Amino acid sequence: MGEFELIKRFFTRPTPRAVLGVGDDCALLQSAPAMQLAISSDMLVEGRHFFADVDPGKLGHKALAVNLSDLAACGARPLAFTLALALPRADAAWLEGFANGLLALADAHGCELIGGDTTKGPLNICITVLGEVPPGAALLRSGARAGDDIWVSGTLGDAYLALRCLQGQLPLPAPVRALALERMQRPTPRVGLGLALRGIASAAADISDGLLGDLGHILERSQLGATLDSQAALPLLASRALYGDDAAAFARDIGPALALRCVLSGGDDYELVFTAAPAQRAAVLAAARSAETDVSRIGQIDAQPGLRVLDADGAPLTERFSAFDHFNSD
Numbered sequence: 001m002g003e004f005e006l007i008k009r010f011f012t013r014p015t016p017r018a019v020l021g022v023g024d025d026c027a028l029l030q031s032a033p034a035m036q037l038a039i040s041s042d043m044l045v046e047g048r049h050f051f052a053d054v055d056p057g058k059l060g061h062k063a064l065a066v067n068l069s070d071l072a073a074c075g076a077r078p079l080a081f082t083l084a085l086a087l088p089r090a091d092a093a094w095l096e097g098f099a100n101g102l103l104a105l106a107d108a109h110g111c112e113l114i115g116g117d118t119t120k121g122p123l124n125i126c127i128t129v130l131g132e133v134p135p136g137a138a139l140l141r142s143g144a145r146a147g148d149d150i151w152v153s154g155t156l157g158d159a160y161l162a163l164r165c166l167q168g169q170l171p172l173p174a175p176v177r178a179l180a181l182e183r184m185q186r187p188t189p190r191v192g193l194g195l196a197l198r199g200i201a202s203a204a205a206d207i208s209d210g211l212l213g214d215l216g217h218i219l220e221r222s223q224l225g226a227t228l229d230s231q232a233a234l235p236l237l238a239s240r241a242l243y244g245d246d247a248a249a250f251a252r253d254i255g256p257a258l259a260l261r262c263v264l265s266g267g268d269d270y271e272l273v274f275t276a277a278p279a280q281r282a283a284v285l286a287a288a289r290s291a292e293t294d295v296s297r298i299g300q301i302d303a304q305p306g307l308r309v310l311d312a313d314g315a316p317l318t319e320r321f322s323a324f325d326h327f328n329s330d
């Protein structure tokens with residue numbers, strides 16, 4: 001199978017919205033009047049972001065999900081995406097699975113594949129998404145105010161739990177392992193929530209490098225500090241729910257320090273962390289309901305710089321939790 005046959009067979013789909021999709025030198029997209037384009041790229045590299053033996057369908061899903069998550073964090077509606085792919089070989093079964101996972105998520109969000117690039121090389125997937133947002137409506141990292149509540153969507157830390165498990169550092173009961181792996185391999189981009197939070201949230205970011213790190217970006221851009229309640233954040237580990245009423249057994253099995261590490265600085269969750277004025281609490285909850293996504297209030301924005309995490313007694317935790325950084329983490 002040659003390059004062009006491969007593109008035709010797996011990556012050429014009808015594009016009802018785009019004026020011109022795959023096949024020419026450029027794709028053509030008619031921009032809607034009075035809308036801004038929201039554009040973001042994310043790259044997935046074998047050995048860095050995923051293991052070589054990962055299921056191709058899940059990889060296709062995740063490659064687009066991490067990009068849609070950036071649109072969600074801006075409150076943008078997905079329109080289209082391009083796919084730049086380096087492949088070691090043209091393996092039809094692998095490509096079929098990859099395209100199915102990718103395009104199923106694309107269809108679910110009405111996001112059209114309109115072009116890309118295909119080359120031979122170590123497996124590497126780079127997607128650029130385009131979305132739209134009314135002028136002035138995008139959720140930015142820079143909009144937080146002192147006194148705002150800090151919220152997160154969904155659950156946190158399971159992807160990191162799965163990573164530790166896959167690295168053989170942490171035996172987990174089978175159902176917990178399965179749930180954690182699912183969260184790592186098939187993250188849910190919170191697109192509906194991002195759209196529903198326009199005009200309600202003051203700032204937002206998606207959690208790709210860990211809660212503290214990504215909240216830290218909001219604080220830096222907003223030039224503010226924050227206090228987080230570790231006891232409000234701790235129950236967010238989804239896999240913990242599988243222990244039923246015996247949450248203490250979960251902490252015993254994985255250790256409370258690791259549980260906190262997962263929630264506070266485990267990466268790869270693709271939930272939203274956002275801020276909103278306390279007067280918006282009912283509106284935030286209504287937005288979450290309309291998007292069928294859980295949200296939890298876990299802290300507050302402070303005028304005082306720095307990020308404080310409080311333990312059960314309201315005392316600051318002394319451990320330092322660092323966010324993932326490609327050039328400073330192992």
Ligand code: ADP
Pocket residue numbers: 007011012021022023024025026027083084085113114115116117118
């Ligand atoms: P060019 O030579 O202009 O770079 P290519 O020959 O690489 O174009 O690609 C031919 C067409 O196929 C273009 O429309 C391009 O956008 C599209 N394309 C290439 N690779 C992919 C891919 N992985 N997914 C979707 N479209 C692709």
Ligand code: MG
Pocket residue numbers: 024025
């Ligand atoms: Mg060309």
